[in-house]
Amino acid sequence: MESSHSIELAKHILLSFGLILGVGTFFSIVANKLKVPDVVMFLLVGLCMGPAALGLIDIRADSTLNQLILIFGSCYILFDGGASIKLKVLKEVWVSLVVMATIGVLISTAITGVAAYYILGLAPIVALLLGATIASTDPATLVPVFRQVKIKERVAQTVMSESAFNDAMGAIVTFAVLGVAMGQGEFSLSHAVGDLLWQSALGVLVGGIFGYLAAMFIAHEKMSFLAEYAPIVSVMAVIGAYMGADGAHASGFMAVFVFGIMLGNKEMFGFKMEHGEEAKLEDYVLTTGLMMRMFIFILLGAQVDFALINQYLVGGVIVVVLFMFVARPATVFLCAGFDRRAKWSFKELLFMCWTRETGVIPGALAGMLVGMKAPGAEIIASVTFIAILMTIIIQATTTKWLASKLGLLEEA
Template identity: 30%
Template sequence: MDVYITQPILLVAIVLVLGVVITRFSSKLGFPSLVLFIIIGILLNQVIYYDDVETTQLIGMIALIIILFEGGLQTNITAIKKVAVPAVLLATIGVLLTSLILGVFAYFILDLNLMTSMLLGAIVGSTDAAAVFAVFGSKNIKEKLSSTIEAESGTNDPMAVFLTVTIISIIEMPGETNVFLLILSFFWQMGIAVLVGIIIGRLAVYVINRIDLEASGLYPVLSLGFAMLSFGVAEVIGASGLLAVYIMALLMGNRPLTYKHSILRFNEGLAWMMQIIMFIMLGLLAFPDELFNYTIQGILMALILIFIARPIGVFLTLIASKYDFKEKVFISWAGLRGSVPIVLATYPLVSGIENGYLIFNVVFFIVIFSALLQGSTITPVARWLGFDEGETDTPAYSVELLALGQTQNDIYGIELPVQSAHENAKIKDLDLPPDILVIAIIRDEELITPNGETVMHSEDFIYVMMPRKLRERTEAYFSKVKEKENKGGKSKRTEPHADEEKT
């Protein structure tokens, strides 16, 4: 077959295999895999010449849509609701403050005019929760904090996009700025995006649950189509596409959905694939010789962002919220920068803004430096501040979930506590309603198929099939500890497996 077919396919193959294999090393070294993906891209730069900024931007935006869609699908809306106010404050005022502060520093330190400095600040305005949670891996972090970080980063990309696009349009058409119109535009972009997200999210749930397709493989494609539709429709009417995607994903992920697990598995895989491809393409765009010309400026700006701009932004924004000093320190430190800043850094290049390449290269340094410094220290910092709640015992078996579609049943994973009240109890003697079934027990890394005579032990990890509405009661039941030794016992409740797998 001809070279122009074989070569790109072989290249993608190598990129995918290498990209996946390399995540093993980054998780061992304890920093987000994006650093290694970018390094692959920069190395490939030596053999492949690539400078198509527009294609990279398009692929980057599609990747962001899929990543946000997947993140929203897997987010537990009940946990998010509790921290909605501080998270939204962080995602708006917090981003604005951080960007502003970094912009002012950039103006005095880098050789840029005021608006270009502000543009740099805006581009690195949003955080990346996926990078944070990938580093935590199997560790449990206080739920209030993890929810805040997750909700903030799910919703702060639109603000960074808004600021970036607005500042670019001000630079391109100076003198035509009307602050009142800008503020109006902001509320339009965000408000309409929420509306579009809700409408298309509901439409998607309705259609997916009723269409009765000939093959299960069609449902994930349909869900992705609706996600991209949310983006497209929102953007066409001038609203924030990314916010619309996140809102529709939250809505879809928290309702009963036919073939939900096929949809999740498909989008998880796709999100990883797009991440690998996107970071490698972005790495390809950065020419090493140029990049290293900006080493000092890049590291300096990264340090200012991490130690000055982000903490001030977080502390000022949360001044009236119920977070103590330590919690604010942790939220500040967990503000890793990820894919969004690098994708946004292509905007000045495409628009031909003066000093666009300076911005692109400095942003590159900020993202990589932040991933390395904060990524590799976030776990010790969590432990040091006392927010580390121990390991999650993910069973060694790769048990994949059984989803029961439109039925009211689902399967949940529950871990029995150290001093379980059910130690040595036979399953048939447990006081369970008739429609609850223990379908598997993981004990000492072995899978046991239980029957009525099977005896339970402390620290067993069990999979239980049951009606969704009985979940809390059943979890409480299996988490009971022996009464007399109550204080020594540890009652840990484990989320269903689907949530654990999130990264």
């Protein structure tokens, strides 16, 4: 009987995967025709296919399978985003990047927490926990959007890099506040900053090591014995960088992002692949990245709890509106507006205020809080999903339009 149950479960999962790939491919074509980011279509499709609607896909958010898809999919999308980053561009904007990815998260947390305290009537520590949960931006959303919408290089790469680097800070602040909320200690700014520096530095180190080794084995003049297996090497290194950093209590997401940066800038380190092998690797990464987006966002949409969202809908929407129109602009202008080196224009700052979608990482944090039975976990999960839906559907779909209005689109 147990064997039969296992077989039936395997068939159910296989059918779900087939549906995700088939429907995802169709709506990817639709997204291209409509000129909208495909992640928006995938999220809407997921909402329709989940248990609350058609019931075609039912993979629990707390299941091992779902966590595997979320972790590996997010890692691979981060790797893809890192590979598109040019180090020479980041040299101009590193001050803004570092400040937004650290202090900026604290600013967003504080402003959103105050809004939640007054509007939702939460206890101060629970309101702050909500702010911390949704404070970080989402690379799994932003990287695909900027793959499809060609924004001026330094703006796009600053936003993508911030979204990767601020995940560590968002997680650290969330769990620091959680410790206080559950009576496990008091918040220590010095400890939080030290923890951030440790996770960041170690994540960069691990990602750098894996990136250098991968570049050497696939692109070194004499040691590139794995050049024909570059796609396999990239997958192995993504897993290795994440697990290596995570095992050392560092940011696995930062490690895979840095690994992508190293591989994408391998020419700067004296490594150069043959044109045919380079094209094969790029095609593989683009195709695999598309599949990961299908799985992540269709599943994310399918797992939305409409009953929970409806319970806190009005207050949650107001908090998210303030989050989008007050917290994010304050973060951008306070953190990047005074960067004399970058010399941001008002239009560039305005665009960065609008591009800060919430997605996989905040969703995962909210899910963990529910699993840990943290104070106010249900309302935090509700507002988090409202933020995911509003920012992806509203902001991601208008990215190209806004960039065009502000004159920030790259010339074709």
